[in-house]
Amino acid sequence: MADMATRQEMGLAPGGFSRIVTVLQSLGLFWVLVALCAVAVYLSPSFFQFGNMMNVGRQVALFGIVSIGMTFVILTRGIDLSVGSIVGVVAVSTAMLLSAGFSIPVVMGIALVLGMLFGAFNGAGIVLCGMPPFIMTLGTLVMGRGIAMTIANGEPQMLGEATDAFYFLGGGFLLGIPVPIWIFAFVALVAFVVLRSTAFGRQVYAVGSNAEAARLAGIRVGAVLMSVYVISGMLAAVTALITVSRLTVGEPTAGSNLELEAIAIVVIGGTSLFGGEGGVVGTVIGAAIIAVIANILNLLGISPFTQQIVKGAIIIAAVMFEVYRHRQKA
Amino acid sequence: MMAPILEMKGIHKRFPGVYALKDVSFSVRRGSVHGLIGENGAGKSTLMRILSGAHRASEGSVAIDGAEIDNPTPERMLELGVAVIYQELAQTPHLTVAENIFLGRLPKNALGLVNWRKARADARAVLQDLNFNVNPAARIDKLSVAQRQMVEIAKAISRHARIVVLDEPSAVLGDSELVNLFAMIRRLSREQGVSFIYISHRLKELYEICDDVTVLRDGQVISSTPIAGTTTESLIRQMVGREMNDIFPERGTPREEIRLAVSGLNRKGVLKDISFDVRQGEIFGICGLAGSGRTEVLRAVAGADRIDSGEIRVDGKALSVNSPRTALANGIGLLPEDRKTEGLFLDQSVAFNVTISSLGALASGGFLKAGEERAKVAEYIRQMRIKTPSGATRVRTLSGGNQQKCGIARQLSAGTQILLVDEPTRGVDVAAKREIYDLLVRLTKDMGAAVVMVSSELPEVLGLCDRIMVMRQGEVSAIVDGKSASEETLMAHAVWN
Incomplete structure (x- = not known):
C-alpha cells in the first residue's frame, strides 16, 4: 500500500498488473463486457462452450488487428478510412503471388510492404500536402477498391498449390487456440508497450493533444503522423493475410466496410476522436464487446439486417457518451 | 443616494471539496468602474460566474437596480444587462464582426431573410460610436486579440448592457489599445451610466481607471473601498496576506x-x-x-x-x-505566449508535459525508463514548487502560475x-x-x-x-x-x- 501511495505521488500511477486493473476500472468498459457475457450465458448456455468462444475470439482478432492500427491514427486526431480497401488489394495480390508460385515468406513480406506503402501514401498526402485525413483516406478507400478490382479482374483469386500450406495462418491452431488469436494478442501487446513506454508512443499522444505545442516542443509531427498511417496500413495487410488464408481465396471485395467496424470499435473502446486520449486496452475490450454482441444476436437467431441496426445504435450511443464526457471536461 | 446598480449579498458557494466563496458581499455603484482583484483562486471568477448566471450561489442574493433576482439563469442576467467579457473570448471565428455583434438577433427584411446591409450599417454605427477601428465585414479570425475584445465590448453595448465585466482585458491588449479601452470605459460610465467591473492583475491600471476596488482572498472580501484611499502596497498586502516589499x-x-x-x-x-x-x-x-x-x-x-x-x-x-x-x-527553447494553445498539452499529465522535450535522454533503445522519469518529475515539482497533487495530475486543472512552471520545467529538462x-x-x-x-x-x-x-x-x-x-x-x-x-x-x- 505504501508503495502504491508513493508511486502515485511520484508520477505515473502504479505499474504492472495493478495499473492494467485501474485502467480497466476507469474505463468501466470491462464491466460492460462482463455484463454482456452474463447476458449471453443466460440467453444461450452454449455461449461459453469452447467452440463458440473460439468463434468469438476469431472475430475479435480479425476486427481487432485493424482497430489497433486505427487506434494509433485516431490518437493523433486523424482517421483512416482506407483500411478496408487495403485489405482488398493485399488479399488479391497475396493470392495471385501465391498461385504464381512465390514462396510463402516472400509473399507475406511483400504483402506487409504493400500495406505500408498504402499507409505511406496516406501519410504523404496528409503531411506533405496538408490534406485532411478524412478526405485523403477516403480517396485511398475508393482508389484501393478500384485497384483490387482491376488487378483481380473483379474475380476471386485462388491460391493454387500453396492453399494447404498457407491455411495455418488463418485456420490453424497453436496450443489448441486459433492462430489469428495469437497474432492479435501479439499485436495488441506490442502496441500497448509502444504506446505506454516508448518515446514514440508519447509523441503520438502529444501530436493528438496539441499538434502546434508538439511542434514547438521539438517533436517531428510529420514523421509521427506518417508512422501511424504506415502502422495502420501494415496491420490492414496482416488482416488481409489472415483472411486469405482462412477463406483459401483472395477476394477483391475483402475487407469491405472494415473501416467502419474498426472506427466503431476504437470509439467504443474509449479512444477520443478529439485525439490524445485512449489506448489499446480500450480497443481490445471494444473489439470483444462488438464480437460478443454479434454472437448474442447470432445465438438468438436474429437476422443480419437487424444486427446492423443494433450495431449502428451502439455506435451512436458510444459517440454520444464520448461527446458527453468531453463536454464535462471542458 | 441612489441604490447601487448591483448588490450581491452574503454569497456562499460550495463546490464538492471546495468552499469557493464565504459570505461575500459586493456592490457596484451606478456608472462607476469597480476594480476586482485577488490572486488566482481567490474567487473572482466564481463570483463573476454567479453574476452571469453560469453558477448558482449556494446561499445569498443578487439584486440589480434594487430588485432581487430569484431565478438567475444566463439568459435572464443577459436580459437584465449583465455582460461578461471573458479573457478567452467566446466568438464564432468564421463569422464576420457584424454577425458576431448581432448574433441571434440579426435584422430581418420583409421576406424574413437577413438584412445584411442593415446589419453591417448598424455594426458600423456601434463601432464608430465606440471609436473602434474595426471593419464590420472582417472575419473574426482575421482580427487581433485586441480587436476581438473590442468587438465583444461593442456587442455588449449594443445589447444595452448596464453592468459590463471585463476579465483581464490588459492581458491581451497593447498599451495604445488599452488607452483606447480606458477612454471608452470612461465615456460609457460617465455619459451613459454603464457600470464596469474590471478584473486585473496589474494594479497600476486600477489607479488609472477605477473608482472603487474590492480585494478578494481565499473566497472572502478583504476590503471594498474607494480606490483613492489605497496604495499599491496596501492592495498587494491585502491580496497575498503578507508584505511584498x-x-x-x-x-x-x-x-x-x-x-x-x-x-x-x-x-x-x-x-x-x-x-x-x-x-x-x-x-x-x-x-x-x-x-x-x-x-x-x-x-x-x-x-x-x-x-x-x-x-x-x-x-x-x-x-x-x-x-x-x-x-x-x-x-534554444521557447516558452510561448499562449501557454494553452501553443505551450502545454492541457489534457495530459504534469509528467507528460515536463518530459516531452527530453524523451531521448529518458529512453534507452526507445523505451522510457519509468522510474527515472518519475524521479526527475518529482524533483522538478519539488524544486520549482509546482503546486500539484501529483505528477499524474492533468495540467488543465492547475492554476496559471503552476502551468507556467510546468512549461519552464520542460525547458530545464530539455537542457535549454x-x-x-x-x-x-x-x-x-x-x-x-x-x-x-x-x-x-x-x-x-x-x-x-x-x-x-x-x-x-x-x-x-x-x-x-x-x-x-x-x-x-x-x-x-x-x-x-x-x-x-x-x-x-x-x-x-x-x-x-
Missing part, C-alpha cells in the same frame, strides 16, 4: 561571454534587420507595442517561424535554425541554455509572478543560462532585465540599459524615435 529578486551580473548573437534577421513584412546579442547570465528584455514584432523575434530565433535572411549564433557557432527541433537541439520567454506572467497571480521571476533569475545566476523576455508589463521588464530592446513596427528602435531606463523612455522609443 520587493517583488523582484536580487540580480546577478552578466558575464562578458556572448551566448546568443542574432544579426540581420529579416522576415518580409514582419521583421526588418533585427540584430542583438545576449550574454551569459543576462536577462534581455524585448518590449514594444502589440504588433511591433516582439513575439515574432522570439519565434524566429526559436525556429517556430521561417525567416528570409539573418544569422543566429550560439556560443559563436552559426546555426541554421529551421525548426523548433533544431533550436532545442542547440539549447537560451530560454526565450514570451509574456511569462500573463494571467498569473502576484505570488506566482514572484516565483517565476525567481526562477528566471536563478537560471541566469546559477546556471549560466541567458534569458530573452518579451513582456508588455513595463515594470516587470525594468525590474528584471539587464538590457532592453525596444521594437517599433518590426524594427529595433533602441537597446537601452535596464537600470537607467524608465517606463517613459521605453514608451518614447516604442512610439517614435
Whole structure:
C-alpha cells in the first residue's frame, strides 16, 4: 500500500498488473463486457462452450488487428478510412503471388510492404500536402477498391498449390487456440508497450493533444503522423493475410466496410476522436464487446439486417457518451 | 443616494471539496468602474460566474437596480444587462464582426431573410460610436486579440448592457489599445451610466481607471473601498496576506561571454534587420507595442517561424535554425505566449508535459525508463514548487502560475541554455509572478543560462532585465540599459524615435 501511495505521488500511477486493473476500472468498459457475457450465458448456455468462444475470439482478432492500427491514427486526431480497401488489394495480390508460385515468406513480406506503402501514401498526402485525413483516406478507400478490382479482374483469386500450406495462418491452431488469436494478442501487446513506454508512443499522444505545442516542443509531427498511417496500413495487410488464408481465396471485395467496424470499435473502446486520449486496452475490450454482441444476436437467431441496426445504435450511443464526457471536461 | 446598480449579498458557494466563496458581499455603484482583484483562486471568477448566471450561489442574493433576482439563469442576467467579457473570448471565428455583434438577433427584411446591409450599417454605427477601428465585414479570425475584445465590448453595448465585466482585458491588449479601452470605459460610465467591473492583475491600471476596488482572498472580501484611499502596497498586502516589499529578486551580473548573437534577421513584412546579442547570465528584455514584432523575434530565433535572411549564433557557432527541433537541439527553447494553445498539452499529465522535450535522454533503445522519469518529475515539482497533487495530475486543472512552471520545467529538462520567454506572467497571480521571476533569475545566476523576455508589463521588464530592446513596427528602435531606463523612455522609443 505504501508503495502504491508513493508511486502515485511520484508520477505515473502504479505499474504492472495493478495499473492494467485501474485502467480497466476507469474505463468501466470491462464491466460492460462482463455484463454482456452474463447476458449471453443466460440467453444461450452454449455461449461459453469452447467452440463458440473460439468463434468469438476469431472475430475479435480479425476486427481487432485493424482497430489497433486505427487506434494509433485516431490518437493523433486523424482517421483512416482506407483500411478496408487495403485489405482488398493485399488479399488479391497475396493470392495471385501465391498461385504464381512465390514462396510463402516472400509473399507475406511483400504483402506487409504493400500495406505500408498504402499507409505511406496516406501519410504523404496528409503531411506533405496538408490534406485532411478524412478526405485523403477516403480517396485511398475508393482508389484501393478500384485497384483490387482491376488487378483481380473483379474475380476471386485462388491460391493454387500453396492453399494447404498457407491455411495455418488463418485456420490453424497453436496450443489448441486459433492462430489469428495469437497474432492479435501479439499485436495488441506490442502496441500497448509502444504506446505506454516508448518515446514514440508519447509523441503520438502529444501530436493528438496539441499538434502546434508538439511542434514547438521539438517533436517531428510529420514523421509521427506518417508512422501511424504506415502502422495502420501494415496491420490492414496482416488482416488481409489472415483472411486469405482462412477463406483459401483472395477476394477483391475483402475487407469491405472494415473501416467502419474498426472506427466503431476504437470509439467504443474509449479512444477520443478529439485525439490524445485512449489506448489499446480500450480497443481490445471494444473489439470483444462488438464480437460478443454479434454472437448474442447470432445465438438468438436474429437476422443480419437487424444486427446492423443494433450495431449502428451502439455506435451512436458510444459517440454520444464520448461527446458527453468531453463536454464535462471542458 | 441612489441604490447601487448591483448588490450581491452574503454569497456562499460550495463546490464538492471546495468552499469557493464565504459570505461575500459586493456592490457596484451606478456608472462607476469597480476594480476586482485577488490572486488566482481567490474567487473572482466564481463570483463573476454567479453574476452571469453560469453558477448558482449556494446561499445569498443578487439584486440589480434594487430588485432581487430569484431565478438567475444566463439568459435572464443577459436580459437584465449583465455582460461578461471573458479573457478567452467566446466568438464564432468564421463569422464576420457584424454577425458576431448581432448574433441571434440579426435584422430581418420583409421576406424574413437577413438584412445584411442593415446589419453591417448598424455594426458600423456601434463601432464608430465606440471609436473602434474595426471593419464590420472582417472575419473574426482575421482580427487581433485586441480587436476581438473590442468587438465583444461593442456587442455588449449594443445589447444595452448596464453592468459590463471585463476579465483581464490588459492581458491581451497593447498599451495604445488599452488607452483606447480606458477612454471608452470612461465615456460609457460617465455619459451613459454603464457600470464596469474590471478584473486585473496589474494594479497600476486600477489607479488609472477605477473608482472603487474590492480585494478578494481565499473566497472572502478583504476590503471594498474607494480606490483613492489605497496604495499599491496596501492592495498587494491585502491580496497575498503578507508584505511584498520587493517583488523582484536580487540580480546577478552578466558575464562578458556572448551566448546568443542574432544579426540581420529579416522576415518580409514582419521583421526588418533585427540584430542583438545576449550574454551569459543576462536577462534581455524585448518590449514594444502589440504588433511591433516582439513575439515574432522570439519565434524566429526559436525556429517556430521561417525567416528570409539573418544569422543566429550560439556560443559563436552559426546555426541554421529551421525548426523548433533544431533550436532545442542547440539549447534554444521557447516558452510561448499562449501557454494553452501553443505551450502545454492541457489534457495530459504534469509528467507528460515536463518530459516531452527530453524523451531521448529518458529512453534507452526507445523505451522510457519509468522510474527515472518519475524521479526527475518529482524533483522538478519539488524544486520549482509546482503546486500539484501529483505528477499524474492533468495540467488543465492547475492554476496559471503552476502551468507556467510546468512549461519552464520542460525547458530545464530539455537542457535549454537560451530560454526565450514570451509574456511569462500573463494571467498569473502576484505570488506566482514572484516565483517565476525567481526562477528566471536563478537560471541566469546559477546556471549560466541567458534569458530573452518579451513582456508588455513595463515594470516587470525594468525590474528584471539587464538590457532592453525596444521594437517599433518590426524594427529595433533602441537597446537601452535596464537600470537607467524608465517606463517613459521605453514608451518614447516604442512610439517614435
